[in-house]
Amino acid sequence: MSQQNSDVLPHAAAGSVGLIEPQVHHFDTPLELECGRTLPTYDLVYETYGTLNSDASNAVLICHALSGHHHAAGYHRPDDKRPGWWDTCIGPGKVIDTDRFFVVSLNNLGGCHGSTGPASINPETGQPWGPDFPMMTVKDWVNSQARLADVLGIQRWAAVIGGSMGGMQALQWSIDYPERLSHAVVIAAAPKLSAQNIAFNEVARQSILTDPNFHGGRYYLHDTYPRQGLILARMVGHITYLSDDAMRMKFGRDLRAGRFHFGFDVEFQVESYLRHQGEVFSRNFDANTYLLMTKALDYFDPAREFDHSLEQALAKPSCNFLVMSFTSDWRFAPERSREIVNGLVHAGRNVSYAEIDTPKGHDAFLLDIPEYTKLFGAYMHRVANEVENSANETENRTEHGEAGNHA
Amino acid sequence: MRDDLQLISDWIPRNATLLDLGCGDGTLLAHLKAHKQTAGYGLEINQDNLAACFEKGVNVLEQDLDGGLGNFQDHRFDYVVMTQALQAVLRPDQILNEMVRVGREAIITFPNFGHWKVRAYLGLKGRMPVSSALPYEWYNTPNIHLCTVQDFETHCRKHGIRILERQVINRNHRTSMLSKWWPNLFGEIAIYRVTV
Numbered sequence: 006m007s008q009q010n011s012d013v014l015p016h017a018a019a020g021s022v023g024l025i026e027p028q029v030h031h032f033d034t035p036l037e038l039e040c041g042r043t044l045p046t047y048d049l050v051y052e053t054y055g056t057l058n059s060d061a062s063n064a065v066l067i068c069h070a071l072s073g074h075h076h077a078a079g080y081h082r083p084d085d086k087r088p089g090w091w092d093t094c095i096g097p098g099k100v101i102d103t104d105r106f107f108v109v110s111l112n113n114l115g116g117c118h119g120s121t122g123p124a125s126i127n128p129e130t131g132q133p134w135g136p137d138f139p140m141m142t143v144k145d146w147v148n149s150q151a152r153l154a155d156v157l158g159i160q161r162w163a164a165v166i167g168g169s170m171g172g173m174q175a176l177q178w179s180i181d182y183p184e185r186l187s188h189a190v191v192i193a194a195a196p197k198l199s200a201q202n203i204a205f206n207e208v209a210r211q212s213i214l215t216d217p218n219f220h221g222g223r224y225y226l227h228d229t230y231p232r233q234g235l236i237l238a239r240m241v242g243h244i245t246y247l248s249d250d251a252m253r254m255k256f257g258r259d260l261r262a263g264r265f266h267f268g269f270d271v272e273f274q275v276e277s278y279l280r281h282q283g284e285v286f287s288r289n290f291d292a293n294t295y296l297l298m299t300k301a302l303d304y305f306d307p308a309r310e311f312d313h314s315l316e317q318a319l320a321k322p323s324c325n326f327l328v329m330s331f332t333s334d335w336r337f338a339p340e341r342s343r344e345i346v347n348g349l350v351h352a353g354r355n356v357s358y359a360e361i362d363t364p365k366g367h368d369a370f371l372l373d374i375p376e377y378t379k380l381f382g383a384y385m386h387r388v389a390n391e392v393e394n395s396a397n398e399t400e401n402r403t404e405h406g407e408a409g410n411h412a
Numbered sequence: 413m414r415d416d417l418q419l420i421s422d423w424i425p426r427n428a429t430l431l432d433l434g435c436g437d438g439t440l441l442a443h444l445k446a447h448k449q450t451a452g453y454g455l456e457i458n459q460d461n462l463a464a465c466f467e468k469g470v471n472v473l474e475q476d477l478d479g480g481l482g483n484f485q486d487h488r489f490d491y492v493v494m495t496q497a498l499q500a501v502l503r504p505d506q507i508l509n510e511m512v513r514v515g516r517e518a519i520i521t522f523p524n525f526g527h528w529k530v531r532a533y534l535g536l537k538g539r540m541p542v543s544s545a546l547p548y549e550w551y552n553t554p555n556i557h558l559c560t561v562q563d564f565e566t567h568c569r570k571h572g573i574r575i576l577e578r579q580v581i582n583r584n585h586r587t588s589m590l591s592k593w594w595p596n597l598f599g600e601i602a603i604y605r606v607t608v
Contacts, residue, residue: 327466346473349482350453358473359462376459382461392468 020096021088022054022079023154026383029119030156033100036149038116042139047127049153050119051075051111054095055103057157060154061401064159064390065101066150066186067091067110068167068174071200071242072290074118076171077110078103093373100382101166105389109157113296114149115141123293124225134293136222141297143170143305147177151185163392164385168370169337170298173305179322180307190327190381193370195333195341196315196348197306202336205245212237212269213292222293231292236283238295243282248333248366308348327354328383329370329377335337336367357384413439416495416521416601419579423519423605424448428490431514433507434497435475437461438470445470449560466591478502481510489515496601498522499555505567511571514608521603526560526596539561545600561596568606577605 016023029050036044053076057064067077069090078095080088084350094100095108115138123138130137154162164184165175172194179189195202213219215236224230247255256275271277311317326349330342339360349356362378363369369377413421417440424430426448435454438461444450454472456462465472475483476538477494478501498504499522511518514528523545524530533541540550548555557569561580568575580591580599591598 137593166482324471324506344484350473350483350488351485353451355471356473357462357466357471358475360474379464380459380466387467387469 006225015088016080016083016085016367020098021092021220024083025052025054025081025089025208027052027075027078027081027119029266030153032149032152034152036145038139038145040140044121044139045113045321047114047121047149048119048125049111049114049149051109051153052077052079052089053110053157054078054108055106057107057159058392058396060396061107061157061159062161062163062396063105063107063389064154064157064162065106065108066154066165066178067095067101067108068146068150068165068171069110069113070169070171070288072225072239072295073171074108074116074317075112075120076118078108083256091371093371094378094381100378100385101390102385103216106163106385109153109159111150111153112343113141113146115294115301116225117291119293122291123297124291133223133225134277135225136293138293140145140304141301143177143301144148144181145172146174146301147181150174151182154185160185162186162188164190164388166190166192168192169194169367170302170305173302174285177305177307177387179324179326180318182250183322183324186324187391188325188327188384189322190384191342191345192329192381193331193337193342193367194328194345195337196308198303202302205241206303207357208241208300208325209238210296212241213296216292219292219370222296224292230287232287235287235290235292235295236280238292239283239286239290240279243279245336246366246368248335248364250333250364251366251368254364315344316351319352319354322352322354324355325380326354328356328358331365331369331377332360332362333364333369334369357388413443416581416603417443419581419603420493420495420519420521421448423577424450424491426450426516428452429488430491430493431455431481431484431489433492433494433511434500435461435465435470435472436495437464438468440493441465441470441472444476479505480506481514484514486513489519491519492514493495493517494520495521497524499558501557504557504559505571508567508573508606509571512537512606515578517605517607519603519605521601522564523555523558524561524596524599524602525558526562527600528597529600531597561599561602564602564604568604573606574608575604575606579603 027050029048031048076089077091078089097104112118115122123134127134160280165178167175172191175189175191175269212236213231216231217392218228218229219231258272307318308315328342328346346358428450430452432454435456441454454570455475456472501507530541580595580602582600
């Protein structure tokens with residue numbers, strides 16, 4: 006049996022959505038942006054898992070975090086080493102159960118994984134957009150996601166779900182399109198960035214902006230890219246994704262060679278890990294996208310339009326909220342999630358909140374932590390039940406209607 | 413549903429807003445939502461209970477009562493309910509004050525330590541009482557601030573908390589003549605509706 010199991014390719018294993026083909030939709034209707042500029046045309050790349058039901062009521066939108074993209078679950082090729090970034094949560098029988106939900110996951114505008122972004126060709130110049138690509142905000146992303154929903158025939162999401170920056174998009178959805186979602190799931194997020202959060206983002210940006218290979222963001226034309234800057238940006242970012250405890254448990258003060266070398270080469274395991282993370286990231290991520298996404302984070306502050314009152318900003322949403330945080334997350338600590346919860350309670354909204362006890366830090370939202378999986382799963386179970394019950398009711402009503410006609 | 417919860421739900425009018433401290437698996441909130449169209453939240457720290465509330469579609473917030481209710485405005489709710497948890501919090505006096513600040517009225521239930529069986533257990537056996545209402549041993553009990561009907565009423569009098577209604581029930585959740593006349597001796601569970 007175990008022999009057989011190990012022969013099963015990961016994409017064919019139970020719990021996997023299997024092999025996935027990303028799709029691209031081209032939009033010709035100009036998108037007006039918060040910065041005052043307009044994106045005349047654009048592409049959005051997305052993936053879907055599961056089947057949309059007949060009344061399109063079982064759709065769930067996944068919003069990605071800073072370095073995320075559309076590939077949230079399953080595999081692109083049979084020999085892919087890793088599945089999508091949220092494969093722990095999305096699949097048949099998993100928390101976001103693709104046997105019950107139709108899951109949509111896209112790459113945000115300004116991204117570097119297939120949706121229009123700084124590395125795309127600006128139709129006006131025939132050159133890559135580079136630094137001329139308009140600045141994006143969470144609001145702009147939500148607007149573009151609403152257009153994707155239109156294309157897919159989804160009038161109302163059963164749930165909009167996201168962690169970190171993705172949670173901010175879910176929150177923005179509830180404010181900007183209150184009639185278009187039933188549940189917002191906001192995980193490890195904050196109602197706005199703190200000065201410390203912005204400070205870390207600024208260090209990351211400066212490391213990119215001051216890389217000699219950055220060329221004012223036009224590195225595409227110089228056949229190079231700010232590799233060192235990206236590595237540094239990711240290293241500093243990564244520190245904020247882990248907790249002190251997580252680092253202690255993972256690396257402690259372990260030395261790679263078991264003794265001091267009295268030099269500046271990699272000696273401690275944690276140094277090696279961070280450099281590796283930075284290097285892998287720099288090969289797969291566009292520097293201009295990183296700049297743009299960190300700015301979008303900095304700008305996020307839905308209360309700003311409402312006299313800086315989160316309560317007022319949250320007066321409009323009619324959906325139900327699930328807010329979750331992780332005890333050791335210091336990037337967006339539980340207190341930040343509780344700000345969202347308090348805003349929702351003051352506004353009289355339906356909200357549930359759970360604080361998951363884990364040493365894993367901010368990255369915990371991506372991991373399979375039993376307590377997290379149980380609570381998140383219980384909530385999504387309820388969402389799926391609501392969808393299926395209301396579909397049954399509609400069916401019953403139709404049947405009764407017909408019976409009445411016969412009589 | 414537990415009889416004390418049934419009693420409480422009889423006290424709560426339609427469309428009331430409520431906060432249930434230590435709401436357990438959300439039974440009371442779900443019942444009131446379905447039958448009285450109430451709105452509100454439960455506070456809970458047990459993960460299994462949180463999951464049960466999520467499944468039921470009851471609003472529940474993970475929040476430790478010992479941290480107070482500072483995140484809720486004055487008179488935010490019509491009722492703040494706390495069933496069988498007063499004796500388990502660090503400072504029952506402070507949580508009581510918080511309950512009557514956040515709610516227009518508060519509903520509290522607790523096991524009466526003045527019941528004759530409890531007295532007899534301690535008096536005759538000389539050991540910490542164990543009963544169906546108090547099923548723990550002295551070393552593992554979460555009930556760290558047990559009180560009697562008289563203790564509670566004295567406390568309320570001293571601190572300007574007005575008792576609007578009182579019910580004492582026995583093990584079978586019934587009110588008897590005896591418990592009406594001598595609640596501190598014959599009531600096993602005390603249920604109060606109070607305000608300031």
